[in-house]
Amino acid sequence: MTTRVGADIQEIDEVRESLVAFGDRYLRRIYTDVEIAECGGGTPGAARALAGRFAAKEAVFKVLGEFDVVPTWKEIEVRRLTTGHATVTLRGSAAELAARQGIGTISLSISQSGGIATAVVVAESSLGSSER
Amino acid sequence: MSDAGTMIREVLQANGRLPVSALSLRDDDDLYQNGLSSHASVNVMLALENAFDVEFPDVLLRRDTFKSVAAIREALESLGAEVESN
Numbered sequence: 589m590t591t592r593v594g595a596d597i598q599e600i601d602e603v604r605e606s607l608v609a610f611g612d613r614y615l616r617r618i619y620t621d622v623e624i625a626e627c628g629g630g631t632p633g634a635a636r637a638l639a640g641r642f643a644a645k646e647a648v649f650k651v652l653g654e655f656d657v658v659p660t661w662k663e664i665e666v667r668r669l670t671t672g673h674a675t676v677t678l679r680g681s682a683a684e685l686a687a688r689q690g691i692g693t694i695s696l697s698i699s700q701s702g703g704i705a706t707a708v709v710v711a712e713s714s715l716g717s718s719e720r
Numbered sequence: 721m722s723d724a725g726t727m728i729r730e731v732l733q734a735n736g737r738l739p740v741s742a743l744s745l746r747d748d749d750d751l752y753q754n755g756l757s758s759h760a761s762v763n764v765m766l767a768l769e770n771a772f773d774v775e776f777p778d779v780l781l782r783r784d785t786f787k788s789v790a791a792i793r794e795a796l797e798s799l800g801a802e803v804e805s806n
Binding site for chain 2: 598599602603606609610613614617618642646658660661662
């Protein structure tokens with residue numbers, strides 16, 4: 589059993605600028621319908637929550653590692669429960685990549701402050717580090 | 721009309737948030753090593769779609785597609801964009 593940690597940061601203003609410049613096209617290429625709804629749609633005010641989702645997706649990419657299969661952003665869905673906890677659901681090639689590496693549950697924490705969103709992901713793999 | 725390499729660099733300059741001038745990058749320079757972030761690569765992709773009137777399918781939404789001007793040109797070619805050098 590090995591533990592993997594991934595972390596990433598994202599400027600909130602950068603997401604806000606993308607929303608203004610590309611609107612729905614930006615949203616639909618990166619975020620799932622559920623994520624868009626939970627973050628408040630495509631309004632500039634949604635940038636803070638979306639930036640957290642983006643940082644989380646990138647952190648998940650890091651624990652999945654670099655292989656021949658590269659998941660898309662939408663195959664990693666990040667949700668925030670009513671309890672405040674964030675969760676990750678993997679689909680398609682992201683789920684396949686995790687299964688191939690023995691990765692089960694992925695734990696996630698997202699924070700936003702000072703114009704920056706951060707995410708930290710912890711994943712447990714049933715494979716040893718030499719078995720990747 | 722600008723050639724494809726110039727158009728790609730202009731898109732990178734306007735949308736890539738690079739700490740260096742995209743106009744001075746060579747075809748094979750690694751864009752990520754030159755400061756292109758994952759999020760900025762999304763903006764670059766959307767701006768390329770506008771500039772070249774194409775749409776990147778999900779299969780091309782990967783890091784390798786945007787690793788260099790040459791890689792972007794190759795991806796655009798695969799989408800049928802007019803990218804021949806003048």
